[in-house]
Amino acid sequence: MRRRLLSSTLVVAVIAVLLLGVPLGLVVGRLIVDExxxxxxxxxxxxxEEVEYARIQDAPLDPQQLKQKYPERYIQIYERGNPPKATxxxxxxxxxxxxxxxAQSDSGIYVRVSRDKDQVEQDVxxxxxxxxxxxxxxLAVAVGLAIVQSRRLTLPLQDLAKIAERLGSGDARPSKHRYGIPELDRVAEVLDRSATRISDLLTREREFATDASHQLRTPLTGLTMRLEEIVAAADHPEVVQEEGEAAIVQAERLTAVIDELLAAARRQRHAQAEPITxxxxxxxxxxxxxxxxxxxxxxLLLEGERGLQALATxxxxxxxxxxxxxxxLRHGGGTVRVSTSRGxxxxxxxxxxxxxxxxxxxxxxxxxxNVSGGGGTGLGLTLARALAAADGGRLELVRRRPAVFALFLRPVEEKGRTRVVTGPA
Structure with a gap:
């Protein structure tokens, strides 16, 4: 590209010089000859005039003086008279x-002045x-400006190409480079926005993998527990059936968890809350x-008001x-109480x-x-609050010692209100 810019600029400069220089040379040459x-x-x-004045004064012409006054001239002076005179x-x-x-006068004076034409041609x-x-x-200035301009254009383009290649390789850091050229700055801004979006997508993919590993552990633990109960109750068919049904429920919950995580990763949970018991x-x-x-x-105890309904999934x-x-279970102790109430x-x-x-x-x-006080992953409470917010609720720590968490859900009466929430980022 730099070579093309240089060649095109040089061609334009040559054409401009020829269009201006050739007529200028002809005009200058003609002016020198005319001058x-x-x-x-x-x-x-x-x-x-000098010869007429000398005649009036009856003074002779001095050739030597004329030669000094008009150097490099060949002068011929003819005076009409009896006899005629020539100088x-x-x-x-x-x-x-x-x-x-x-040049000549009415009194019969004729003068011819000549000079060597080669001197005029030499001046031309x-x-x-x-x-x-x-x-x-x-032309040299034009080439220099073309080099400067080509570097000003090609170096940013090369930099933008490196940025695009870096984006393609997975390095999604915005460059924030600007070059003082509106068109190139616009391209750089678009690439920076693309880098931000790609970085966000990659971050969410990593978070999804981390969240999935954490969230799937709980249903898998429950499923494993049910299967162990089935093995332990192999001699009791009715227990085996009950535990098998519970294991199926756990498997269905596992599928639901995967769907929840995928929806959260794609930001597709939008006001899906509905009245539930x-x-x-x-x-x-x-x-x-x-x-x-x-x-x-x-x-583990369940206490509080029964029959409550709320908007959630x-x-x-x-x-x-x-x-x-x-x-x-991991960080607490003693009896765990799950209590419900209506505010x-x-x-x-x-x-x-x-x-x-x-x-x-x-x-x-x-x-x-990633904040944990007991060697955990630091993801459970983060995801729990995000899931609560996705359903339009709120999860808060209402007491530190002993720890009590409160989940606030919207009552069914708010179903008709317009409310749009999104899942975890």
């Missing part, structure tokens, strides 16, 4: 290489050489987690409750235990990603 002829006519006229001054130019001009050549030198200098979800979760707590020597609410129960504007689900609670150092950041 030389005009000067000869002026000298001839002046000599006529010759200077050396005649070579034949065919002379310029001459005549000198001026033409000057024009050529200026043209060459103009809170007890159905809580009873299912307590039933699934009670054997695990019992195996750890702890008790069954899968989202189940994941939030499961995350809180798992968090209590003025919310249906409230509180989950608390009798453990040591949450350290003051992380209490304010307990919902931040």
């Amino acid at each position: 030389a002829a005009k000067e000869l006519r002026s000298e001839a006229t002046r000599l006529v 010759i001054v200077g050396t005649p130019p070579p034949s065919g290489h002379q310029m001459m001009e005549d 050549r000198a001026r033409l050489l000057l024009i050529v030198a200026l043209a060459v200098a103009a 809170v007890d159905d979800v809580l009873v299912q979760q307590v039933t699934e987690w009670e054997p695990v707590f019992r195996g750890s020597g702890r008790e 069954t899968g989202g609410l189940g994941q939030v409750v499961a995350s809180l129960l798992e968090n209590s 003025d504007n919310y249906v409230v689900i509180e989950i608390g235990d009798e453990g040591p609670g949450i350290d003051d150092a992380i209490a304010g950041r307990v919902f931040d990603r």
Whole structure:
């Protein structure tokens, strides 16, 4: 590209120089010749006047003085009289290489002034050489400007190509380079926006993989537990059937969790909340987690008002409750109570235990990603709050010691209100 810019600029400069220089050279040459002829006519006229004045004064002409006054001129003066007089001054130019001009007066004085034409042609050549030198200098300046301009254009283009190649290789860092050229700056802005979008997509893909590994662990644990119960109850067909049905439910929940994660990763959860019976979800979760707590020597209780309804998704609410129960199992202690109540504007689900609670150092950041006080992944509470927000609810830490989390859900009366929320980023 740089070569094409240089060649095109040079061609344009050459054409411009030719269009301007050739006519200028012709005009300058013609002007020099005309100026030389005009000067000869002026000298001839002046000599006529001088000869007439000398005649009036009855003074003779001094050829030597005329030669000093008009150097490099061949002068012929003829005076009519009896006898006629002729005065010759200077050396005649070579034949065919002379310029001459005549002048005469009414009193019979005739003057011819001649000069060597080669001197005029030499002056014309000198001026033409000057024009050529200026043209060459103009071409050199044009080439220099073309080099500067080509570098100003090609270097940013090469930089943009490297940025695009880096984006294609997965390095989605915005360059924030600007070049002072509006068109190229526009391309750079578009690439930066594309880099931001690609970075966001890559971040969400990584988060999805991390979130999936964390969120799928809970249903898989429950499914494994049910399968172990089936194996342990192999001699009791009715128990095997019951546990097998529970394992099927766990598998269906696992599928629902995958759908929830995919929707969250693609930002496709938009106001999907619908009226659900809170007890159905809580009873299912307590039933699934009670054997695990019992195996750890702890008790899991469901308390509070029954028959409450709220706006949520069954899968989202189940994941939030499961995350809180798992968090209590891993980091809490004593009896875990799941209590429900109805406030003025919310249906409230509180989950608390009798453990040591949450350290003051992380209490304010307990919902931040990758923040954990007990060697966990630091994702459970982050995802739980995101899932609650996706359904239009809110998850808060209402007490630090012992820890109590409260999930605020919208009551069914808000179904007719327009509300659009999005899932986790």
